[in-house]
Amino acid sequence: xxxxxxxxxxxxxxxxxxxxxxxxxxxxxxxxxxxxxxxxxxxxxxxxxxxxxxxxxxxxxxxxxxxxxxxxxxxxxxxxxxxxxxxxxxxxxxxxxxxxxxxxxx
Amino acid sequence: xxxxxxxxxxxxxxxxxxxxxxxxxxxxxxxxxxxxxxxxxxxxxxxxxxxxxxxxxxxxxxxxxxxxxxxxxxxxxxxxxxxxxxxxxxxxxxxxxxxxxxxxxxxxxxxxxxxxxxxxx
Numbered sequence: 614x615x616x617x618x619x620x621x622x623x624x625x626x627x628x629x630x631x632x633x634x635x636x637x638x639x640x641x642x643x644x645x646x647x648x649x650x651x652x653x654x655x656x657x658x659x660x661x662x663x664x665x666x667x668x669x670x671x672x673x674x675x676x677x678x679x680x681x682x683x684x685x686x687x688x689x690x691x692x693x694x695x696x697x698x699x700x701x702x703x704x705x706x707x708x709x710x711x712x713x714x715x716x717x718x719x
Numbered sequence: 720x721x722x723x724x725x726x727x728x729x730x731x732x733x734x735x736x737x738x739x740x741x742x743x744x745x746x747x748x749x750x751x752x753x754x755x756x757x758x759x760x761x762x763x764x765x766x767x768x769x770x771x772x773x774x775x776x777x778x779x780x781x782x783x784x785x786x787x788x789x790x791x792x793x794x795x796x797x798x799x800x801x802x803x804x805x806x807x808x809x810x811x812x813x814x815x816x817x818x819x820x821x822x823x824x825x826x827x828x829x830x831x832x833x834x835x836x837x838x839x840x
Contacts, residue, residue, distance in 0.1 A: 643824065644824055646826040646827075648827075655814055655830040655831065655832055655833050656764065656814075656827070656830055657830070658819070658826060658827060658828050661819065661820060661826045661828070662820070662824075667828065668720065699763060699764060701764075701826065701827075703823070703824055703825050703826065704824070706778075706780075707766050707780040707781070707782075708766045708825070709766070710763045710764045710765070710766075711763065712762075712763050713763050
C-alpha cells in the first residue's frame with residue numbers, strides 16, 4: 614500500500630503567518646486530498662483533486678503538487694485554522710491517509 | 720450537500736459483534752458510494768470498506784475482510800456495518816462517509832459524526 618508521510622508532525626503559526634505543510638507518497642499518485650479535523654469533530658474535506666477547494670472552504674487554503682510530493686498552504690493563518698490536517702490518496706488500493714500535521718496557534 | 724447521522728456509542732464485550740448504522744439524507748442514496756473508516760484516539764484514519772448503495776456491491780480493505788460486513792437498506796437510506804469478533808484493538812471511533820469524485824479517484828465529501836465503540840469486559 615502507498616504510505617503517505619506528512620511533515621512536520623507538529624507546527625505552530627501566528628495569526629497572519631503563511632503556513633505550508635507537505636505530504637510525501639511512497640509511490641506516485643494522481644491526486645491528493647486534504648482534510649481538516651478539530652478535536653471532537655469528524656474530518657472535513659478541504660482540497661480535492663490536488664488543488665480544488667471544497668465547498669465552503671476559505672480561499673486562504675490552497676493545494677499543489679504532483680507525483681510523490683504534495684503540499685497544503687494557508688496564506689494567512691487564522692485562529693480557527695488550528696487543527697490537525699490529513700492527506701489522503703486513492704490512486705491505489707487501499708486508500709490511505711497520512712499520520713497528520715497538527716497546526717497550533719502561536 | 721447532505722447529512723449522515725450515525726448511531727450512538729457502543730460498549731461491547733470482547734468476542735461480541737456490533738452493528739453500526741448511518742442514516743443519510745439530502746442526497747440520492749441509491750446512487751451513492753459509502754465508506755466506513757476507523758480512527759483510534761490520537762491516531763490517523765484507516766479505510767475499512769465501501770458499499771455501493773444501488774447494488775450492494777462492496778470492496779474491503781484486506782485487513783478487515785471477515786471482520787467487517789457492510790449492508791444497506793435503500794428504503795430508509797441507511798448504511799450498516801457489522802463488526803464481529805471484537806477485541807480491545809477494535810476500540811475506536813467509526814465514521815461513515817460519502818464518496819465524492821470519479822470512480823476509483825474518490826475522496827470523502829460528507830462525513831457522519833462518528834460512533835465510538837469501546838470493547839471492554
